[in-house]
Amino acid sequence: xxxxxxPLPAEPGVEVRAVDAASEEARHCLSEYFAELDQRMETGxxxxxxLPATAAEMTPPEGLFLVxxxxxxxxxxxxxxxxxxGPAEIKRMWVxxxxxxxxxxxxxxxxxxxxxxxxxxxxxxxxxxxxLVEAIAMYESNGFRPVPAFNSEPHATHWFxxxxxxxx
Numbered sequence: 001x002x003x004x005x006x007p008l009p010a011e012p013g014v015e016v017r018a019v020d021a022a023s024e025e026a027r028h029c030l031s032e033y034f035a036e037l038d039q040r041m042e043t044g045x046x047x048x049x050x051l052p053a054t055a056a057e058m059t060p061p062e063g064l065f066l067v068x069x070x071x072x073x074x075x076x077x078x079x080x081x082x083x084x085x086g087p088a089e090i091k092r093m094w095v096x097x098x099x100x101x102x103x104x105x106x107x108x109x110x111x112x113x114x115x116x117x118x119x120x121x122x123x124x125x126x127x128x129x130x131x132l133v134e135a136i137a138m139y140e141s142n143g144f145r146p147v148p149a150f151n152s153e154p155h156a157t158h159w160f161x162x163x164x165x166x167x168x
Contacts, residue, residue, distance in 0.1 A: 021055035021065035029077035033094035053091035075099040078108040087123040088116035117164045127156035
């Protein structure tokens with residue numbers, strides 16, 4: 001295991017672990033994530049055009065990559081990029097369509113937020129696309145607020161930030 005993740009209440013049989021962002025499980029989840037984005041976005045999704053979120057950037061001490069498993073099968077992922085004393089950034093959040101509505105996304109989000117807080121980040125940011133209405137609803141219900149664009153991600157239409165309590 002690459003890093004410790006606080007255990008959180010979860011759907012029975014679902015486990016979230018920090019993994020090597022270049023691992024087979026991580027690559028599988030990212031491939032599924034990119035395929036879903038390509039299908040859902042009107043203009044498709046080109047990972048080569050996206051701002052980078054490399055395995056090295058999501059590996060300690062630069063970041064973290066989590067994979068959620070159900071009965072040993074990868075069903076979701078999320079990465080964290082650290083930016084020194086600035087806000088941390090969530091990247092590549094995805095949950096398999098068959099595992100949605102089980103709390104997997106919220107669990108991944110909470111674990112990434114907890115890790116960012118434990119490492120002293122003052123806030124956590126993310127960008128997303130408007131077609132991902134389920135993700136946007138989850139972010140907003142977890143205290144993320146819309147902010148002006150903080151990057152030039154070509155696929156993003158929405159940017160969010162959450163101040164980590166006690167760190168403003």
